[in-house]
Amino acid sequence: MSRIGRREEDSRLLLIEAYRELVEMGADPTVAEAIYVGVQSEVYEHQIMYGTLAAEALGLLPREAYRVEACAAAGALALRSAYMAVKSGEVKAALAVGVEKMTARGTEAVTDALMAASHHIDQRSGVTIPAHYAMVARRYMHQYGATEEDLCMVAVKNHRHAVRNPKAHFQRAITLEECLASRPIAAPIKLYDAAPISDGAAIALVASEEVARKAPTPAVEVVASAVATDTLSASQRPDLTYPRAVAEAASKAYGRAGLTPKAVEVAEVHDAFTINEVLMYEALGFAERGGGYRLAREGATSLEGSIPVNPSGGLKARGHPIGATGLAQIYELYLQLTGRAYGRNTGARVGIAVNEGGVNSAAVVHILRAP
Amino acid sequence: MSRIGRREEDSRLLLIEAYRELVEMGADPTVAEAIYVGVQSEVYEHQIMYGTLAAEALGLLPREAYRVEACAAAGALALRSAYMAVKSGEVKAALAVGVEKMTARGTEAVTDALMAASHHIDQRSGVTIPAHYAMVARRYMHQYGATEEDLCMVAVKNHRHAVRNPKAHFQRAITLEECLASRPIAAPIKLYDAAPISDGAAIALVASEEVARKAPTPAVEVVASAVATDTLSASQRPDLTYPRAVAEAASKAYGRAGLTPKAVEVAEVHDAFTINEVLMYEALGFAERGGGYRLAREGATSLEGSIPVNPSGGLKARGHPIGATGLAQIYELYLQLTGRAYGRNTGARVGIAVNEGGVNSAAVVHILRAP
Numbered sequence: 001m002s003r004i005g006r007r008e009e010d011s012r013l014l015l016i017e018a019y020r021e022l023v024e025m026g027a028d029p030t031v032a033e034a035i036y037v038g039v040q041s042e043v044y045e046h047q048i049m050y051g052t053l054a055a056e057a058l059g060l061l062p063r064e065a066y067r068v069e070a071c072a073a074a075g076a077l078a079l080r081s082a083y084m085a086v087k088s089g090e091v092k093a094a095l096a097v098g099v100e101k102m103t104a105r106g107t108e109a110v111t112d113a114l115m116a117a118s119h120h121i122d123q124r125s126g127v128t129i130p131a132h133y134a135m136v137a138r139r140y141m142h143q144y145g146a147t148e149e150d151l152c153m154v155a156v157k158n159h160r161h162a163v164r165n166p167k168a169h170f171q172r173a174i175t176l177e178e179c180l181a182s183r184p185i186a187a188p189i190k191l192y193d194a195a196p197i198s199d200g201a202a203i204a205l206v207a208s209e210e211v212a213r214k215a216p217t218p219a220v221e222v223v224a225s226a227v228a229t230d231t232l233s234a235s236q237r238p239d240l241t242y243p244r245a246v247a248e249a250a251s252k253a254y255g256r257a258g259l260t261p262k263a264v265e266v267a268e269v270h271d272a273f274t275i276n277e278v279l280m281y282e283a284l285g286f287a288e289r290g291g292g293y294r295l296a297r298e299g300a301t302s303l304e305g306s307i308p309v310n311p312s313g314g315l316k317a318r319g320h321p322i323g324a325t326g327l328a329q330i331y332e333l334y335l336q337l338t339g340r341a342y343g344r345n346t347g348a349r350v351g352i353a354v355n356e357g358g359v360n361s362a363a364v365v366h367i368l369r370a371p
Numbered sequence: 372m373s374r375i376g377r378r379e380e381d382s383r384l385l386l387i388e389a390y391r392e393l394v395e396m397g398a399d400p401t402v403a404e405a406i407y408v409g410v411q412s413e414v415y416e417h418q419i420m421y422g423t424l425a426a427e428a429l430g431l432l433p434r435e436a437y438r439v440e441a442c443a444a445a446g447a448l449a450l451r452s453a454y455m456a457v458k459s460g461e462v463k464a465a466l467a468v469g470v471e472k473m474t475a476r477g478t479e480a481v482t483d484a485l486m487a488a489s490h491h492i493d494q495r496s497g498v499t500i501p502a503h504y505a506m507v508a509r510r511y512m513h514q515y516g517a518t519e520e521d522l523c524m525v526a527v528k529n530h531r532h533a534v535r536n537p538k539a540h541f542q543r544a545i546t547l548e549e550c551l552a553s554r555p556i557a558a559p560i561k562l563y564d565a566a567p568i569s570d571g572a573a574i575a576l577v578a579s580e581e582v583a584r585k586a587p588t589p590a591v592e593v594v595a596s597a598v599a600t601d602t603l604s605a606s607q608r609p610d611l612t613y614p615r616a617v618a619e620a621a622s623k624a625y626g627r628a629g630l631t632p633k634a635v636e637v638a639e640v641h642d643a644f645t646i647n648e649v650l651m652y653e654a655l656g657f658a659e660r661g662g663g664y665r666l667a668r669e670g671a672t673s674l675e676g677s678i679p680v681n682p683s684g685g686l687k688a689r690g691h692p693i694g695a696t697g698l699a700q701i702y703e704l705y706l707q708l709t710g711r712a713y714g715r716n717t718g719a720r721v722g723i724a725v726n727e728g729g730v731n732s733a734a735v736v737h738i739l740r741a742p
Contacts, residue, residue, distance in 0.1 A: 034598070042413040047490040049442050052600045052732045062619045064598035066448050066733065067440040071420050077437050081452065087459035090596070119418040225461070227405070227435035229423045248433045361423045362437065 001331040004200035004319035005169040011045060011101035012057040014201035018099075019058055026216040027205050033091035034064035036081035038074025038098040039323035043112040044105050054097050064091070071116040072272065073357030074098065075202065075326025076364035082206040083225045093207035098328070100321035102197045116358050118233040130194060130273070132234055132359045134186035137275040140241045141188065144290035146278070148188050152179035153296040154274040155192045155316055161303055162313025164343035169198045169319030193274040198319030202327035204334075220337045223259070223350075224367040226252035234359045243276075245363040246283035246354055253352070253365040254285075261285030264367075265348035266336050267307065268329035270356040271314040277301075280354055281309070308346045311336060326355035326364060337370040372702040375571035375690035376540040382416060382472035383428040385572035389470075390429055397587040398576050404462035405435035407452035409445025409469040410694035414483040415476050425468050435462070442487040443643065444728030445469065446573065446697025447735035453577040454596045464578035469699070471692035473568045487729045489604040501565060501644070503605055503730045505557035508646035511612045512559065515661035517649070519559050523550035524667040525645040526563045526687055532674060533684025535714040540569045540690030564645040569690030573698035575705075591708045594630070594721075595738040597623035605730045614647075616734040617654035617725055624723070624736040625656075632656030635738075636719035637707050638678065639700035641727040642685040648672075651725055652680070679717045682707060697726035697735060708741040 002017040009017070022029050037054045041047040051066035068077040075098030082094035102109070110128070117123050122132075140146055156176050162168035179192040212219040228248035231237055237244070254260060261284060269284070271277035281292035286300075286307050295301045301309035312318040312332035315325060333351040335341040349370040356363050373388035380388070393400050408425045412418040422437035439448040446469030453465035473480070481499070488494050493503075511517055527547050533539035550563040583590040599619035602608055608615070625631060632655055640655070642648035652663035657671075657678050666672045672680035683689040683703035686696060704722035706712040720741040727734050 040419070042419070042486055045490055046486050046494065048411070048413070048440060048486040049603060049729050049732060051441050052603050052729065053489070055600045056602055062599045062601055062616055065441075065600045066444070066598065069419060069438040069440055070422050070436075073437070081455075084452075084455045084459040084461055087461065088455040090455055090458065115413055115417050115419040118424070119416055123417065227437065228433045229426045229436045230433055231427055232420060232423050245433055358420050358423065361420060 001167060001202040001328055002200050003167045004198050004321060004328065006103045007199035011099050014101065014199060015054060015057055015097065015099050018201040018203045022203055022205060029095060029205055031093045031207065031211060032095040032205060034085050034094040035060060036078040036094060036096055037065065037067045038078040038326060039067060039100060040071065040074065043109055043115065044100060044102050070362035071357035072322050072325060073355045073362045073364050074323045075328070076353065076355035076366060077326070079204055079206065079327060079330055079366060080225050080227060080364060082204070083222050086206050086208050093205060093211050096204040096206055096327060098324035098326055099201040100323040101199050102321060103199050121233040121235055128186070129359065130186040130189055133273040133275055134189045136240050137188050140275060143241060144293065146293035148180060149176060150293040150297055151193055151274040151278065152176055154271060154277045155179050157296060157302050158271065158310050158314040158316040161311050161344060162317030165313050165318060168313045168317055169196055170313070170317045189273055195272045195315035195320035198321040200319060200321035200324045200328065202324045202331050204327055204330050218338050218371045220334055220371060221369045222366060223369045224253040224257035226256060226365050227362065228252065229362050230360055232358060232361050241279065242289065243279050243283050243360040243363065245360055246280060246356065249363040249365040250284050253367050257367045259350065259367065263350050264307065264352045266311060266333065266346045266351040267309045268312060268332050268353045269309055270354050271310060271316050272320060274316070277309065277314065284352065284354065303344055303346065311341065311344045311346055329353040329355060330366065333368050337368055372538060372573040372699055373571050374538045375569050375692060375699065377474045378570040382470050382572070385472065385570060386425060386428055386468065386470050389572040389574045393574055393576060400466060400576055402464045402578065402582060403466040403576060405456050405465040406431060407449040407465060407467055408436065408438045409449040409697060410438060410471060411442065411445065414480055414486065415471060415473050441733040442728035443693050443696060444726045444733045444735050445694045446699070447724065447726035447737060448697070450575055450577065450698060450701055450737060451596050451598060451735060454593050457577050457579050464576060464582050467575040467577055467698060469695035469697055470572035471694040472570045473692060474570050492604040492606055499557070500730065501557040501560055504644040504646055505560045507611050508559050511646060514612055515664065517664035519551060520547060521664040521668055522564055522645040522649065523547055525642060525648045526550050528667060528673050529642065529681050529685040529687040532682050532715060533688030536684050536689060539684045539688055540567055541688045560644055566643045566686035566691035569692040571690060571692035571695045571699065573695045573702050575698055575701050589709050589742045591705055591742060592740045593737060594740045595624040595628035597627060597736050598733065599623065600733050601731055603729060603732050612650065613660065614650050614654050614731040614734065616731055617651060617727065620734040620736040621655050624738050628738045630721065630738065634721050635678065635723045637682060637704065637717045637722040638680045639683060639703050639724045640680055641725050642681060642687050643691060645687070648680065648685065655723065655725065674715055674717065682712065682715045682717055700724040700726060701737065704739050708739055
């Protein structure tokens with residue numbers, strides 16, 4: 001993974017930075033016969049066909065390459081595609097690539113980014129993505145008694161984790177008071193409840209067991225991979241506070257892995273807004289419905305807690321380069337499961353990742369296991 | 372497949388029209404556990420996340436769904452994804468969906484459509500996609516002695532085929548004189564050398580052998596599926612007149628199928644411009660390099676010829692709804708291989724399809740066999 005943050009380099013150089021680390025780890029990415037790419041370059045670079053572009057930038061032409069997309073879930077979808085390509089036997093190894101160069105565009109990108117909302121309903125209503133999550137947060141607080149402090153606790157935790165992550169966008173702690181005093185974006189969501197706009201890239205080399213066994217670097221096992229969807233517009237759902245797509249994808253993933261939530265020892269989840277991390281606790285089965293916010297309050301999801309969530313700092317503090325995020329999560333799980341996360345090792349043997357697109361409109365869940 | 376052409380309906384209704392035919396054929400699309408979608412909706416509908424939208428429009432939530440993209444190659448990539456998903460065992464059946472609603476947008480879409488060209492090279496030079504193909508055509512004519520008449524022969528043939536296709540955009544024949552007299556777009560390319568802007572949708576149900584055998588409708592076998600890439604900008608290639616990505620994908624597909632070009636009895640190829648159909652003849656091994664244009668001149672690729680190409684009318688006359696095109700090709704091969712192409716049956720038992728993105732920057736090849 002490249003360093004995440006406000007970067008001067010263009011997206012191809014960020015890709016190469018991630019690729020270089022893969023090589024330095026001892027992996028041979030040229031064994032990959034296909035490249036699947038998660039990116040939202042139509043919004044941030046006026047560029048489509050980024051599959052071809054990535055293959056070209058990495059010197060991997062004329063290999064199979066294409067882009068996969070479900071907004072911010074694209075990175076994990078690249079992994080899903082690589083996983084299925086290898087499992088099908090069509091290729092022995094594939095690269096899952098995620099990248100985004102967001103900071104070169106100004107606020108006019110906001111209009112383009114709204115392409116992820118329903119053209120037929122939400123785009124014409126003028127509601128933005130933060131406003132959507134504000135409604136979710138407001139309803140959740142009303143329904144279960146959570147407070148703005150509870151939501152800020154998630155941000156405080158994730159910033160604290162990111163202090164130990166040298167590649168994180170924000171490597172500094174924040175206090176609860178700072179979070180509460182940060183400026184409103186869409187009440188009750190404040191600046192510090194929201195993930196930043198970041199640049200970055202991440203790559204996973206996915207290989208068959210046979211290829212992986214010969215590699216000089218330890219591999220982690222993809223135990224399960226699953227995707228589920230929900231209405232594009234949140235307005236069409238019976239319950240705003242229950243992310244059905246995540247629950248469905250998690251249920252499929254647990255089923256395919258033959259595991260229950262209790263087996264999970266570390267998680268990377270899609271905290272684009274703090275409320276969403278709380279919803280993930282519940283959808284993944286770490287807490288009962290309405291009880292998620294207590295996990296952050298009690299410290300259960302801290303590095304030292306019973307189920308560490310977002311040890312990387314999460315989208316909130318590691319950063320959220322859209323197309324790269326899903327694979328940045330996988331990168332963190334890889335480090336955690338192989339004991340390479342330095343100052344933030346959890347010793348976990350089973351990890352789960354949840355990457356999402358839209359307002360919980362598409363969810364991708366992966367379960368990984370230590371070698 | 373929906374009827375192709377200038378349609379009043381929005382893209383979701385076109386999808387439903389295609390879906391309805393699938394059901395009327397006796398297939399049960401609800402056995403699909405995943406939906407992969409080819410569409411260029413970021414250009415034509417200010418909409419991303421079309422995977423979720425398609426699942427919702429077809430009543431298939433909360434199934435796995437996402438979008439795949441390599442510009443106009445998206446439809447065939449949806450088939451590739453569905454094929455790998457089924458072959459991997461992750462799902463028993465999947466839908467490959469392609470759709471595009473192009474005519475609702477005016478000429479301002481041209482700027483957005485240029486996102487398929489390299490941002491770093493071609494977009495800033497101002498060269499358009501037709502201008503690219505004009506350079507290819509000019510070079511090919513210079514190198515091999517082909518004429519504008521030879522290129523127009525492809526258009527004349529494809530229009531003649533489309534007369535027998537009740538779903539084609541243009542169900543009328545044109546004469547060589549009309550083609551030659553049509554207005555220049557980017558010389559030597561004239562209006563009748565270019566595929567139209569069309570609306571339409573096509574869907575393929577891809578299933579394991581076990582599921583397919585139980586279906587009441589005949590299935591065709593996907594014998595091979597392959598993807599290859601070339602530089603995003605054609606300016607970076609040593610030879611403009613040789614579509615390396617197509618040759619590479621075809622070579623992989625023939626290898627995987629254990630077949631040679633001689634085994635192919637019908638082809639649907641990506642004739643976005645007439646010159647490109649000629650290049651496909653050569654890249655697929657139907658003719659030697661520089662000899663492709665003679666096939667059209669001699670009638671070998673007509674319905675009555677030795678290797679019928681684009682019996683549907685091709686992109687040129689059936690129409691070219693970007694995301695749907697790759698699956699419209701597969702629909703035609705399905706009809707041909709099951710003897711359902713009515714007035715244009717070729718009796719073929721093995722068919723090949725080539726779908727492309729950019730200026731030969733990504734190619735997807737499928738080989739199908741009759742039941």
